[in-house]
Amino acid sequence: MPAPLLRVDGLEVALASTGATIIEEVSLSLEPGETLGVVGESGSGKSVLALTVMGLLPRALARTRGNIQLGGDELTTLSPDAWRDRRGRDMAMIFQEPMTALNPVMRVGHQVEEVLMNRRGMSAGDARRRATALFERVEIPEPARRLAAFPHELSGGMRQRVMITIALAAEPRLLIADEPTTALDVTIQAQILDLLRDLQKERGLALLLITHDLGVIAEITDRVLVLYAGRVAEVAPARLIFDAPAHPYTRALLASRPALTGPRDRLVSIEGAVPSVGAMPPGCRFAPRCSFAIGPCMTAPPALIACAERHAAACVRVGELG
Numbered sequence: 001m002p003a004p005l006l007r008v009d010g011l012e013v014a015l016a017s018t019g020a021t022i023i024e025e026v027s028l029s030l031e032p033g034e035t036l037g038v039v040g041e042s043g044s045g046k047s048v049l050a051l052t053v054m055g056l057l058p059r060a061l062a063r064t065r066g067n068i069q070l071g072g073d074e075l076t077t078l079s080p081d082a083w084r085d086r087r088g089r090d091m092a093m094i095f096q097e098p099m100t101a102l103n104p105v106m107r108v109g110h111q112v113e114e115v116l117m118n119r120r121g122m123s124a125g126d127a128r129r130r131a132t133a134l135f136e137r138v139e140i141p142e143p144a145r146r147l148a149a150f151p152h153e154l155s156g157g158m159r160q161r162v163m164i165t166i167a168l169a170a171e172p173r174l175l176i177a178d179e180p181t182t183a184l185d186v187t188i189q190a191q192i193l194d195l196l197r198d199l200q201k202e203r204g205l206a207l208l209l210i211t212h213d214l215g216v217i218a219e220i221t222d223r224v225l226v227l228y229a230g231r232v233a234e235v236a237p238a239r240l241i242f243d244a245p246a247h248p249y250t251r252a253l254l255a256s257r258p259a260l261t262g263p264r265d266r267l268v269s270i271e272g273a274v275p276s277v278g279a280m281p282p283g284c285r286f287a288p289r290c291s292f293a294i295g296p297c298m299t300a301p302p303a304l305i306a307c308a309e310r311h312a313a314a315c316v317r318v319g320e321l322g
């Protein structure tokens, strides 16, 4: 097995004001060329996890424990400047709504060229040629004309292609995509996912793909991490998430899945709500909504228990659910 490119160990993130934890004991690893899906209901901490890895946590939040290693280097001990440098060079992130990440008053071509000049040391002429080639690669029609456009002159799908171009311009080894297609209509979603998958294969990228959509998980991820209320509920090869889900929460997610032919929007909700930050139950965070919960589930958060190779679930009843 290749050495992981990204390794997160025992990560905890808390509200800076009260110390209430948002993420607890989250560990994961991601190999070069691998796609790890992160799935969970709204508020489960998916974006906070991504921002923590990128070193982009807002001031209101703080990493209180845990380590993050990229290519064997510890990121958490880096100065903000050094972390920013790694972010520009080795890892990149694309967001759900590209409009918020693009500079609205700068032509999109210029935004790509800036990365190429700053990060790859290219001359203006080389950067222009490379930006044109990248636009062609991400299938932006009429690249020369599109390079001169401002973000608002492009469709949502085109803007997301521009974001992908900017993310890939520095040739990162790790790409984090946080709900990269949920703001787009279904046909465009499929095209952007295909593009991400092709680019990931072509470049041997490690891809951390955050999504609500189990259809997306099925289509392009190798492994899946299920987050519930800031803790890992289950981690498994993607196939096993569908064929042999071990955690009651994963099962509930699968059961609440919208029909594949219907609108692929937010997950249809599971009865009850994700507990709020600062008001987490003392035991398993899913216990109040879990039809399998028993006494011990109420007292202490369950540890991850291995159920098969590369498959583990944080449930005291693993193997008993039938």
Ligand SMILES: Nc1ncnc2c1ncn2[C@@H]1O[C@H](COP(=O)(O)OP(=O)(O)OP(=O)(O)O)[C@@H](O)[C@H]1O
Residues within 6 Å of the ligand: 015, 022, 040, 041, 042, 043, 044, 045, 046, 047, 048, 049, 058, 060, 061, 212, 276, 277
């Ligand atoms: N800047 C912040 N200040 C205070 N609380 C925050 C902040 N950012 C996130 N949180 C809280 O952290 C928790 C996790 O949020 P996060 O955005 O990571 O969820 P998510 O899984 O990405 O949800 P969604 O699917 O809706 O994007 C939520 O309870 C949220 O309210």
Ligand SMILES: [Mg+2]
Residues within 6 Å of the ligand: 046, 047, 048, 178
């Ligand atoms: Mg989010």
